[in-house]
Amino acid sequence: MNIVVIGKSGQVAWELSQLNCSDVQINCLGRDNVDIFDIDGLLDAFGTADGVINASAYTAVDLAESESEEVFKVNSAGVKNIALACKSLSIPLVHISTDFVFDGDKGYPYLVDDAVSPIGVYGASKAEGESELFGILNDNGCVIRTSWVYSSHGNNFVKTMLRLMAEKPALGVVGDQIGSPTYAGDLAKACVFALQNKLSGIYHWTDDGIASWYDFAISIQELGIEKGLLDNAIPINAIRTExxxxxxxxxxYSVLDKTLTKEVFTDLPLVHWRKQLSRMLDKLAKQSK
Structure with missing residues (x-):
């Protein structure tokens, strides 16, 4: 299977490029390779592909509040163009979306068919991107929503925490936002699985279990010390969002319900987030030697 990935420098795209699948060829395309606002260029890029994964997005959540035009251009108009190119070529598209399409007020895990209710520009743009995709593609369109993504590559919460834990005498980490961390390595496998099995509709993919950012930080420190990435423990205090x-x-509260995922992604069992974190930190420890 020949898969084209839109995105090259991001965490999921990088993990996709690292997958070792004998029956899958993955070609990651960055901004220097393809312009998502050029339909003819997209058609050329997708010409020999059996499927497309869109792993590109505007993800700077805070900056998005002051750059709404650019955010919607990338996360909505760009997705529309990618979907139009896939429709023209009759090839499937897997698109990565986010827990930010929900407002977090539900209080228990969000189902795939719950109504979206974003509370910020980033979430609104991603929700609109989902709508654009399904307005163009039916059985050939698949959205995978995820949350709190991290990898040994790129910038993310885990690597930021490791740096701050090595530099600061103490840290305050938000303890009243609840979600599920996601290791990008298995998210990448889920995207490929969705293409290989011609899945359509919406699925939720995160690691198993839930945590606050404070819980996540505590585990990062504990495992970081265990694996030699940190020398000493520092005090970490739970603080409020305000x-x-x-x-x-x-x-x-942006936990995503994965009942459907567990029924469909039978070859990819979900793993608890702490085990996934341990796997990723092992990679970081190996890279630092």
């Missing part, structure tokens, strides 16, 4: 104001509001 104590750490940001330009964009975050969902307070």
């Amino acid at each position: 104590d750490y104001p940001t330009p964009a509001k975050r969902p307070s």
Whole structure:
């Protein structure tokens, strides 16, 4: 299977490029390779592909509040163009979306068919991108929503915490936002699985289990020390969202229900987030030697 990935430098795209599948060829295309606002260029790029994964997005959540035009251009208009090119070529598209399409007020896990209710520009743009995709593609369109993505590549919460834990005498981490961390390595496998099995509709993919950012940080420190990435433990205190104001509001509870995922992605069992974190930190420890 020949898969074209839109995105090259992002975490999921990088993990896709690292997959070792004998029956799958993956070609990751960055901005230097293809312009998502050039339909003819997309048609050329997708010409020999059996499927497309869109792993590109405007993801700077706070900056998005002041750059709404650019955010919607990438996360909505860009997705529309990719979907139009896929429709023209009759090839399937897997598109990565986010928990930010929900407001976080539900209080228990969001189902795939719950109504979207974004509370910020980023989430609104991603929700509109989903709508654009399904307005163009039916059985050939698949959206995979995820949350709190991290990898050994690129910038993310895990690597930021490791750096701050090595530099600071103490940290305050938000303890009243609840979600599920996601290791990008298995998210990449899920995207390929969706293409190989011609899945359509919406699925939720995160690691198993739930956590607050504070819980996540505590585990990063514990495992970081265990694996030699940190020398000493520092005090980590749980703080309230209101104590750490940001330009964009975050969902307070954005856990995604994965009942359908467990029924369909039978060859990819979900793994608890702490085990996934341990796997990723092992990679970081190996890279640092």
